[in-house]
Amino acid sequence: MARADLIERRREEILGAAYRLFGEKGYHETNIADIAAVLEIGHGTFYRYYQNKLDIFIHVIDLVIEKIGGVVASEEPRTTETLDEYRAQLQRIGERLFDLFVSDRHLAQILFYEAPGIDRALDEKIERALDVFGSFTEQYLVNGKKKGFLRGDLNAPVTALAVNAMIFEGVRRVQRATHPKKAKDEWIRAITRLMLEGLAA
Amino acid sequence: MARADLIERRREEILGAAYRLFGEKGYHETNIADIAAVLEIGHGTFYRYYQNKLDIFIHVIDLVIEKIGGVVASEEPRTTETLDEYRAQLQRIGERLFDLFVSDRHLAQILFYEAPGIDRALDEKIERALDVFGSFTEQYLVNGKKKGFLRGDLNAPVTALAVNAMIFEGVRRVQRATHPKKAKDEWIRAITRLMLEGLAA
Amino acid sequence: MARADLIERRREEILGAAYRLFGEKGYHETNIADIAAVLEIGHGTFYRYYQNKLDIFIHVIDLVIEKIGGVVASEEPRTTETLDEYRAQLQRIGERLFDLFVSDRHLAQILFYEAPGIDRALDEKIERALDVFGSFTEQYLVNGKKKGFLRGDLNAPVTALAVNAMIFEGVRRVQRATHPKKAKDEWIRAITRLMLEGLAA
């Protein structure tokens, strides 16, 4: 029992170290020996906890998806009744997501730069996660259509993915910005206005 | 001069082969020997035309950027006078861009999956290209503001990047779709409506 | 004493598991962890009963030698008085040996395929065991010479080893045969006729 806890802790330590190193140096530049070294363990020990380098990276990606998913799923789509409520909700989620990426710079690095192209199965996994995130956004849109504060003829699934693409580009940009706070506000405002009012005069 | 032409042709042959292989197998899975093999040249010869593996990949990325840039810059922003003209223009560019990615599957694979994370300097180069693409979109927005058919208070630079993010997510999705034609129409429609009219009822 | 018995029993359980695994998977493909796993003991426990991997393999070879030795020494050479008695004796030993190898497929696998080349000292041990088996056969030949039913000028030590070589090749072949029973009869008959009557017309 204590034994199992220690093992679980060690697994998480390794995961944490890998998360950091993959974020800092990149997947291909990070050796198993590097991960072992920062933890001051033998690199054979690593292989007691994870099958191989791809295996730990997959777990790192799971962690990334989980972190983002926590924010994405942090609100209840169906409770929103008016456009203003939706706008407020959008802003809250946006704030949390931008804060998440700004506070943890590895997140964006891993998701947007390291993960793609490592492994086709992993690309698929990320794609499915994006689909899930899309389905959350879609629920908001569907709710809005039902409640009547969003256009009844909007293509919810595609629009949801388009909206999410803007948001992810936003977090990517904000996280790299010289003044993240200012950038965050600009992006949240630009996206919500574009979404709700459109660009037409 | 004929000499120089031959060299240039050979350079392009190598670039073409590399483009194809990087798109099919990925950067790390493609060897210099593979590239040489498809051209039936010695792999030592490769090094007479490109400095190293990263060098050729950079040139592949240049090609990718150039292909996209050709579409992005295919219209003149300032000639548009009305919202309807802008809508038509958007649709034309969208069509061309989606067609480009659908007709050449390596383009999306390289841009979205292979390029990220290879090299930080290369990531920067792509970022700058995205900035350039953003500045094109921005010109349309600025023109629309000036002509009065777009909202005067919209944040043109940020909104332009957001719009482009939707478009790139669209081409990525459409290129992977089972029915690209249908997907393309849906995405173009969803994006233009979202942009111009917004989602609010 | 009960303590000592338990220890001895555990030693034999480990030996049995090792015997089976070395026979099935081979020496190099069998891990200490594999052996411990089939016994559902910790693999550290293994080292309380055997010094190391080679040590247990040496004990496995001892077991192999013992099993064969049991058959080889199962008859009394000096009681045989006539050629017919010797022929009958030969056939009895042959039957037992062939049955032993057919009933226990690991025996041949370990003796003929796994043991050679593991360790020079172990090769020597097996060589000495073969010498001992040779000396048994030699006793029959010497007895036959003394009793006058075998040629007086035959080179007993060398001929004994030659005879044993035939027998071991026989058991190796029979154990691998599609129809072991038929093969066994053929080999026993071929060897006894070759031995006693020779091939000349």
Place this chain on the structure above:
Amino acid sequence: MARADLIERRREEILGAAYRLFGEKGYHETNIADIAAVLEIGHGTFYRYYQNKLDIFIHVIDLVIEKIGGVVASEEPRTTETLDEYRAQLQRIGERLFDLFVSDRHLAQILFYEAPGIDRALDEKIERALDVFGSFTEQYLVNGKKKGFLRGDLNAPVTALAVNAMIFEGVRRVQRATHPKKAKDEWIRAITRLMLEGLAA
């Protein structure tokens, strides 16, 4: 053309070095780096000529089989007309085979000690080679039956394998003997007498 020759020579140099090292140190104790070191080449170079360690060992075994096969097939079975001619023939082949193994100590070491148990497919290959060697001996026996100087009722295929087993045990023993010459004569004599006249008085 000279190019191809050089490559072939290098392949054979590597094969020779591997043959020697596998014979001296054993398969598992020999590294690719060892082989490269004795040839003073980079160990990456090894992999230009052989796929991997097992691959070169298979080629070593091919060489072993070829060397033995050269002796085994050095006489024409059907030309023998009398028992004395057969005896002489047997002795010639025996001499050559014993000389081969005595002059090249690696041969026996590799065949009898290193090869078994490395790889099941390789074991099969050796088994098939032994079958081929058996079929040669069988031809002598069949010829003898036809010509009437060997017993008409002998089981040629099985007896051939039994005879070969004696011969291989002989070469193995002689090659290890303190006085190989004396041992060789004893073995050749013991085997031929056993074969042709049997042991009965």
Place this chain on the structure above:
DNA sequence: TATGAATGAGACTTCATTCAT
């Protein structure tokens, strides 16, 4: 006595790059 977490030497193999021909 039993355990199994930790270790790290060591082996194989790949491949970008060089350079003599």
Place this chain on the structure above:
DNA sequence: TATGAATGAAGTCTCATTCAT
């Protein structure tokens, strides 16, 4: 200019053995 043989750094992974609990 073209070639491809040679190189060796570098990296992944295994597993016998130890030892603290």
